[in-house]
Amino acid sequence: MTSTHFDSRRIGPPLRDHYDVIVIGGGISGAQIARHAAGRGLRTVMFEAKDYSSGTSSTTSKMIHGGLRYLEQYDFGVVQEAVKERRYLGIAAPHLVAPRSFMLTAFEWSEPKAPVLGAGVALYETMAWQRNQGQSKENHSPRFRWIPKNALLKEVPWLDPEGLKGAWRHDDTLNLHAERLLLAIIKSFAADGGTAINHAKVTRILRNVEEGRVRGVEVTDQITKNTTEIYAPVVINAAGPWVAQALGDLAEVTKLKVRQSKGVHLLTGDLGSQSGVFVRGKNGKHVIVNPWMGRTLIGPTDTMIDGDADDAVADESDIDLLLETIDSVRATPLDRKNIISTLVGVRPLVDDGSDTYTSSRRFDIADHANVGIDGLVSVSGGKWTTSRVMGYKVIEHVVEHQAAMLPPLRHFDSRQLPLTTSFGAYDSVADSFESALRSHPELDLDDEIRVHLARLYGTEHEKVLDLVAKQPDLGRRLDPANLDIAAQVVFAVAEEAAVDLADVLDRRLVLGTLGYVKPAAVRATAEVMAQVTGWSNTLIDARCHSYLASQDKIQAVLKPYR
Template sequence: MRQQHCDVLVIGGGINGVGIARDAVGRGLSVILCEKDDLAAHTSSASSKLIHGGLRYLEYYEFGLVRKALLEREALLRLAPHLISPLSFVMPYVSGLRPYFLLRAGLFIYDQLAKRELLAGSQSVRFSKHISGPYLKQHIQRGFLYSDAWVDDARLVIVNALDAQERGATILTHTRCDAVQSHDGRWRAQLSQHVQGVSQSIEVNAACIVNATGAWAAQLQGLFEPKEKPKQLRLIKGSHIIVKRLFAHEHAYIFQHPDGRIVFVIPYENEFSLIGTTDFEYQGELENLTISSDETAYLCNLCNAYFQQQISPADVLHSYAGVRPLVDDGSADAKSITRDYQLEFIDDPAPVLHVFGGKITTYRRLAEDALNMIAPYLHCEAKAWTKDVCLPGGDISSPQPSNQNVREFPRFIQQCCERYPWIAVSTVTRMAHAYGTRIHQILGGCKDAKSMGGQVLPGLFACELNYLCINEFARSAEDILWRRTKLGLHLSRDSEEVLNAWLAQHHPLFAPPSV
């Protein structure tokens, strides 16, 4: 058994867990993070890929949550301009749903709740004169245009974990927390790590534990407080489908459903449209979630009510599902449950912080609030800092977050294409978005295609794979193709088998035991 000591043990490798780990280690605390699977393997890679204020939450008078999210929106754009980019949304007005004046008023409030420097304000639009109009059914004549942002959700998790590690944190993937026990005001946590079919036990002596396990948070809470009733969470399943691209422009659509829910249709990975999400109560198993046939039909039918081009379940190329753990606020309807987070801190018999709820847009603020809560118990006087330091790869023109970093990113892509002319423009563009300035760590020593170590799969070279395994915690083809590169959407079905075989040969400690 290995034994380790730390100030903070973070359990959970989703966006909230890695955000807290990064903030904590940056304040001078020693940090260990454990995740039972891959980073972002669950809810944090199953989102709608949006950094947004949550326009529809205004209906439920969640002005504080919307303002908090809107403030974070542009802050995150500056922190990671390679992973987060502005996106404009087309909202058609349909008679019989939300009134026109209500939509206009909501957008006005949305524009005014937080200062904007990078994103345009809302405006009304006539579809007969707008590029988005020809794809909509002819009876839809007018609507609105407003701005939010798009994010590569899984990579946002990865770069937070990467930054935490580079600052001194220990990141343990495929490592489960099996038991905790208090002793002299500290915690002893029993961890079990599973790599390449081999297990080892790790004992961590921690001054404080953070439970950031998302949908499993209430379950894990029982380890710390077995005599207390665990927090009531409402598990809300959100599913998405991916189809061939439905329109030839860069705007996204936001559609209203007669049941009050809204669904986004977003340009995705150049060739596709991402459609989601559903919003239904869920009480089943949390592992290996999949979309139901009813959810698929729900999303297809809503698109067909707006678009001239009709789709069916047969057109779905890929789908994914996740569960959002929302704090039970007594709302009868899933769509009206608050998306705000709650932090519960207990210092007896030893300090533990439970994280409940939250959304990807507010993860940095959640982490900051979490550290402000636990820091006094750890005699840490360091102040909040994460808003002022770019995430890895985000320092496009300045090491500090700035509007210029965001505005210079298109030029940065062009410079990368000029610097690496032997690589396809599409591959360089993908890598620039994925890694930002870290692309030069991968390609900087290469002079031609041969020096990249060979092309393992179309557009995926050995030098990038080595970087992902050594630096970004990748352990399998699934990790690489679906969470770190999204190339799984573009490649043939046997690509995972080919890549796992390559990993077995070149990174045998990481490759799945089945290879």
């Protein structure tokens, strides 16, 4: 009976009753842990209470970065590790990451002064001396250099010229579509035999009190509300800001302490620069101004919060802080009408006693055997860039401490291993895209749509094109101003476990990540979903209304600024 549960939302083999490892959480932390467990040959299942990337993993600055500002906090270990991991992600999925130049600005009034900033950038790049090894040509980054004031203003025309000295230019990496990169990692996990289930909430961790160890989890299907038990000698809790909540009645026993930091970004129209800008405002706060997909992200804030991470929203104080910071370094205040939307995420930080802004981005492995729950491990902290090495270290910890409970293992080294959907041995990303342009020549699709699909899906773009070949009408755009097509919606539901409109629009397509989605595009998406799900017109109306209402809540906080 268990194997039939969750089948419509399964990526990977059918669900079974018993596993070696159960992973709670389908964000980037859970996905990388699960991937490394399956890579080592462990029978692994991963449960996500909502949808993949629906939490912190999608609400980022769209960067894979070494964490230059952590040098200011003397967090050299985190930076050293991160610059290595940045390179490995570029090797794993070069079609989904790209180099991005950042300007580290220096004003007469700003601290540290330009020479000190330059020394920090030099140290940063020294740590990343191998940054181009194994990378595709497009992902090679040049050495850092000083950009004087006049040249800087040509590249970043909105900067305030008064007191501006110039900027140190260095390269980090752009995370082009975090949601699709995370899905590619999950598919690599599934290719190694792992099973991922979304909209499946772990409602209880099962343990044998007499033996003093975990024995599995109780999982509730969030759609049908059916409940089932899945058994394993190891349970890894990687639920991000919900890590304590996932422990349920064991939270008090484990005494796990995690701090929550709310990060808010403003999403605006194009501000006219190709390079990102890393700047400290006159209020002492940092912001990253990052051009992305014809939009610009400004942020993040870093504010300690309490309570349920589900309740975190952007409020006027968040927006005011970002506007105060960015306006203090602009020639003219940011046009408030240019603000499209906000992004809100909650970071789970290791509780080291510092404020959230200076709290370390390291990760922490808490083994609850020390409180009599052997086989239960919780993971907190970390970030996108270092998620791979975190997954590796968590599984190495489990293998070391649970060897008696696990089967024989195989070697698995993911450092320079492409994801299963990444293109093969092309000299460059451009070459792989050129190959994609020649696929299905009979289809009447614009080249820019073909490249769009190759960028997002890697080798699986062929599957999307197959759908168009079978049903040419699926080649139509969902919105005239966007490259997403109807076939992507069918693929999202049939192959990628998408259940509702937000799953598709916000986390499988590009459309919903770019801000407010027009009602006509929402309706068009719902009608295509109905072809697969069998939704009635009444249900289509209800789903559209719910999605538009959630958009309206996000837009409501912006009304005072327009």
